[in-house]
Amino acid sequence: MSDPLGKGPVSIELNHTLAELLAKLCVELNTEDPADVMSRALGLLDMVQRTKRHGGRLCFVNERGEMADVAV
Numbered sequence: 001m002s003d004p005l006g007k008g009p010v011s012i013e014l015n016h017t018l019a020e021l022l023a024k025l026c027v028e029l030n031t032e033d034p035a036d037v038m039s040r041a042l043g044l045l046d047m048v049q050r051t052k053r054h055g056g057r058l059c060f061v062n063e064r065g066e067m068a069d070v071a072v
Contacts, residue, residue: 022038025037
């Protein structure tokens, strides 16, 4: 990573496993832009961290109404 202040593009080196996961998610999300997938993932992580900092809890609810806490 070369620009921690977010003022320009950065290059990120991915290992084989991460590259495969990113490619799989691009297919599932119907996007050819890996930055779109990473943006969504980082947004979710930010939401989890922000919620926990404020004493809250972030949960997923499945189609049966069962809840699971988001754990990072």
